[in-house]
Amino acid sequence: MKNKKEDLIHNSSIVEQDILPEDYQFNLSDFALFLFVMKRRKAYECTLSIILDEPNIKLADVKVEQVVLNKSGKRAIRLDAWAMSTDNRQFNMEMENHSKKDFLPKHSRYYQGMLDSPILKSGKKTKYKHLPSTVIIFITQDDLFGKDLARYTFTEQCEEVENLHLDDGTKKIFLNMISKNGSKELVSLLQYMKETDIENPEIVVKDERIIELDHIVTEVKESEEWEAVKMNILEVGIKKGEALGEARGEARGLERGIEAFVLDNREENVPEERIIAKLAKRFELTEEKANEYYKQYAK
Structure with missing residues (x-):
């Protein structure tokens, strides 16, 4: 000891990159700006639409930094950006800049259980079939699985029978800003998050959803509320x-x-x-x- x-x-010997210079330009990969932007429903829809490759996804509700307590109240999770779609699907997006500090696969497992627990109530009327489908998304700057993919998607399926899926309604997605192996739209989105400038040369396609997202980012950065938060961080x-x-x-x-x-x-x-x-x-x-x-x- x-x-x-x-x-x-x-x-x-603290790493200097944890200390931001006064002229630092915040990116969507920065936790604070990510939260500010994702609480705008349209920004969440644009981002989710590209990640899931669903052009017409619509959200009914969006919340950031929502706290979910377990039954005993001893351990809680704070969700970065939670949303519910109009077709009753539940989503949670987490911006993970320090993914090596924790084991994210088990992290996602814990989040899955905690997301489900408040939905089921006691009594015979509550059926497991009423659980909504859930998609948990971790956005990282690391290749957690070492296969050089921009996106890794995991679902439950049978090991003995090929293509036999459990269909339990759960999906876990891990996004990797390092890799360029993915759809042009997804890679461009991740590169935009990494360096949030619409003129970023790593953005290979200026999808209309990324342009819309950039408009929202600009609005947020020009707001008095963000300016106050930014100055506090600096x-x-x-x-x-x-x-x-x-x-x-x-x-x-x-x-x-x-x-x-x-x-x-x-x-x-x-x-x-x-x-x-x-x-x-x-x-x-x-x-x-x-x-x-x-x-x-x-x-």
């Missing part, structure tokens, strides 16, 4: 940057102190084992970490 001083050195980023700078400065000072301590003791011909022990005590390090620093600076 790390102690405070080891944590200081470790935390000073302000938090500036504070993180300042804190990171201070942490790095302190960490560098600590490492220089460790280096000087090792070299001074070496000049006094203090035995290696004794230097490591003194180093661990003086700088509150584990013996293993003190040994690493000794080897690094004793050279």
Whole structure:
């Protein structure tokens, strides 16, 4: 287990890309802008239409950041962008920029159960056949399955009999912004999400739905509500940057102190084992970490 001083050195290596510069241009792949845009029904319809290849899909209801509690109330999920279509199908879209931090296939499994649980009520009148069809969509910047596809679709089917589907009404879709292997419309949509500029050269076809989506993105970015949220995000980023700078400065000072301590003791011909022990005590390090620093600076 790390102690405070080891944590200081470790935390000073925070990835800088998590801290946004003041002139940062937000993309749809950014969680905040994604939510702001997807709560517009037309934007959700345009996006879903391309993903599912359904030109005429219509939505009856759209909600963002909807919280769904489990029965005990101990574990909840916060849905990024939920929708119900006019033909009673349920959808949920998740923008996942850190897909490697969790196992998304099981993540999707948990979401499926949580989405179904509020629908079924106790009593004989409630039938399982009343469960709506559900499509869960994860949009990522990683190829989770390593097959270089822009879209991976999973449904339940029999392993013994080919093309025998369970027809339980569930579907899970994983979208990959890296791959260009998919329909021109889908690839263009994903590239637009990655770099939200209608003149992005990676957009191979300017589908009318992407153009409509771009109009909505422009409206959102020009709104006072988005401007307030954006400034708040950037302000938090500036504070993180300042804190990171201070942490790095302190960490560098600590490492220089460790280096000087090792070299001074070496000049006094203090035995290696004794230097490591003194180093661990003086700088509150584990013996293993003190040994690493000794080897690094004793050279």
